[in-house]
Amino acid sequence: MAIVRLRGQLEKLAGGEPELPVEAGTVGELLQQLEREHSGLEGWILDERGVLRRHINVFVNGEPAEPETELQGSDKIEILPAISGG
Amino acid sequence: MTELLVGTRKGLFVLDGEPGSRFEISLRAFVGDPVDYAMRDPRSGRVFAAVTSPFWGPRIWFTDELRGDWQPARGVALPKGGSEALKRIWVIVAGEDEGRLYAGGDPGVLFESRDDGETWALNRALWEHPTRPRWRRDSGGLSVHSIAPWPGDPQRLALAISAAGVWLTDDGGETWSHGNEGIVADYLPEEARATAIDLCVHHLERAPRRPERLFLQFHGGVYRSDDAGRSWSDIGAGLPHDFGFPLVVDPADPDSAYVVPVTTADRVTDGRVVVWETRDAGATWIARNRGLPQDDAYLSVLRQAFAASGEGTSLELYFGATSGEIFGSADAADSWFGVAQRLPAIASVRPA
Numbered sequence: 001m002a003i004v005r006l007r008g009q010l011e012k013l014a015g016g017e018p019e020l021p022v023e024a025g026t027v028g029e030l031l032q033q034l035e036r037e038h039s040g041l042e043g044w045i046l047d048e049r050g051v052l053r054r055h056i057n058v059f060v061n062g063e064p065a066e067p068e069t070e071l072q073g074s075d076k077i078e079i080l081p082a083i084s085g086g
Numbered sequence: 087m088t089e090l091l092v093g094t095r096k097g098l099f100v101l102d103g104e105p106g107s108r109f110e111i112s113l114r115a116f117v118g119d120p121v122d123y124a125m126r127d128p129r130s131g132r133v134f135a136a137v138t139s140p141f142w143g144p145r146i147w148f149t150d151e152l153r154g155d156w157q158p159a160r161g162v163a164l165p166k167g168g169s170e171a172l173k174r175i176w177v178i179v180a181g182e183d184e185g186r187l188y189a190g191g192d193p194g195v196l197f198e199s200r201d202d203g204e205t206w207a208l209n210r211a212l213w214e215h216p217t218r219p220r221w222r223r224d225s226g227g228l229s230v231h232s233i234a235p236w237p238g239d240p241q242r243l244a245l246a247i248s249a250a251g252v253w254l255t256d257d258g259g260e261t262w263s264h265g266n267e268g269i270v271a272d273y274l275p276e277e278a279r280a281t282a283i284d285l286c287v288h289h290l291e292r293a294p295r296r297p298e299r300l301f302l303q304f305h306g307g308v309y310r311s312d313d314a315g316r317s318w319s320d321i322g323a324g325l326p327h328d329f330g331f332p333l334v335v336d337p338a339d340p341d342s343a344y345v346v347p348v349t350t351a352d353r354v355t356d357g358r359v360v361v362w363e364t365r366d367a368g369a370t371w372i373a374r375n376r377g378l379p380q381d382d383a384y385l386s387v388l389r390q391a392f393a394a395s396g397e398g399t400s401l402e403l404y405f406g407a408t409s410g411e412i413f414g415s416a417d418a419a420d421s422w423f424g425v426a427q428r429l430p431a432i433a434s435v436r437p438a
Contacts, residue, residue: 009142044142047171048164055141081141 028067093121093434105416136175190230221250222284251285265315296340321368332392377422395437406432
């Protein structure tokens with residue numbers, strides 16, 4: 001089971017749990033499952049179309065990942081706001 | 087003491103002050119995020135902010151205590167699994183019956199709350215309206231930016247959508263009809279104007295003491311309706327420019343309206359900042375510029391950045407610019423004073 005690490009607002013919305021175990025085959029499935037299990041997160045990471053929000057980055061074991069990225073049982077997932085400004 | 091809720095490109099600013107003198111910044115919230123609109127519901131005292139986080143998307147937040155915690159409202163979203171996502175909330179308005187509020191947003195959507203803004207539901211009749219494929223985005227998006235309840239009658243509502251014209255309901259939003267007759271879109275070919283839906287209304291306001299009367303600032307033209315928004319007459323003659331974004335009325339006077347004309351070419355004031363006032367329903371306009379910059383002033387005043395509090399002789403007016411200045415009047419536009427300057431680009435100004 002992959003472990004999702006959340007920080008800041010997302011951690012608060014997930015009930016204060018900084019790490020959540022989630023069973024999923026890909027990053028995209030994981031994000032959907034995360035919203036199903038923690039309704040407070042609904043709409044924060046994926047928009048209504050199910051698309052990953054533009055300025056959110058997902059990392060798997062420290063490497064940038066896409067929704068199609070496949071997951072292994074012990075992967076560590078981080079969901080972070082991208083670098084942006086201006 | 088007057089409190090202003092100021093939505094800016096970089097967060098919410100709360101300003102307090104005595105009308106006539108510079109206001110103090112008493113609070114900041116949502117620091118760094120675009121706050122497109124903020125208002126206080128006069129019935130409950132609850133404060134709402136429409137925040138478009140570049141990371142987490144658009145959301146309505148509310149608090150019962152400005153210095154306390156903010157909560158995200160639920161249900162401010164489009165149907166899941168569709169082809170569109172909510173882009174922005176443009177306006178939040180208190181309704182006419184207990185607990186009811188409305189919010190308008192992009193892409194051309196209306197939300198309704200019946201529990202003082204904690205949960206919201208999409209108005210399906212407008213979302214699924216058969217003419218929607220003919221609605222057009224303007225440079226600001228496809229926005230429900232003006233919502234005008236009918237005092238005392240929660241079934242009646244007028245909306246303005248840029249660019250899809252005026253929409254009216256008299257059954258609480260179950261059905262919607264156009265209110266576009268008489269509006270001339272000179273940016274369209276002459277042959278297309280009569281049947282055009284993509285009408286770029288910039289702002290709409292109702293005269294609360296005579297609710298069948300509405301005023302609107304169009305993308306070229308200022309209009310008045312005396313039949314609840316079904317038909318419109320151009321009242322822009324006498325203004326230096328017929329282009330502009332915000333429009334404000336004095337609630338006590340159904341013949342009153344205020345606009346801030348800007349040039350069509352660059353959408354800023356023409357070097358002088360002048361608020362124009364009518365007190366005869368648009369027959370004549372009077373320049374109100376005492377205390378406003380009259381040299382080298384090229385301001386952009388957005389559609390939600392002009393608002394009034396009070397009425398009649400105690401009418402206060404406030405407007406902000408994308409250059410970060412706010413001006414106010416404590417005497418119904420007879421004279422103006424500087425409220426604040428050097429704020430981030432101002433999207434909305436609302437007295438609390």
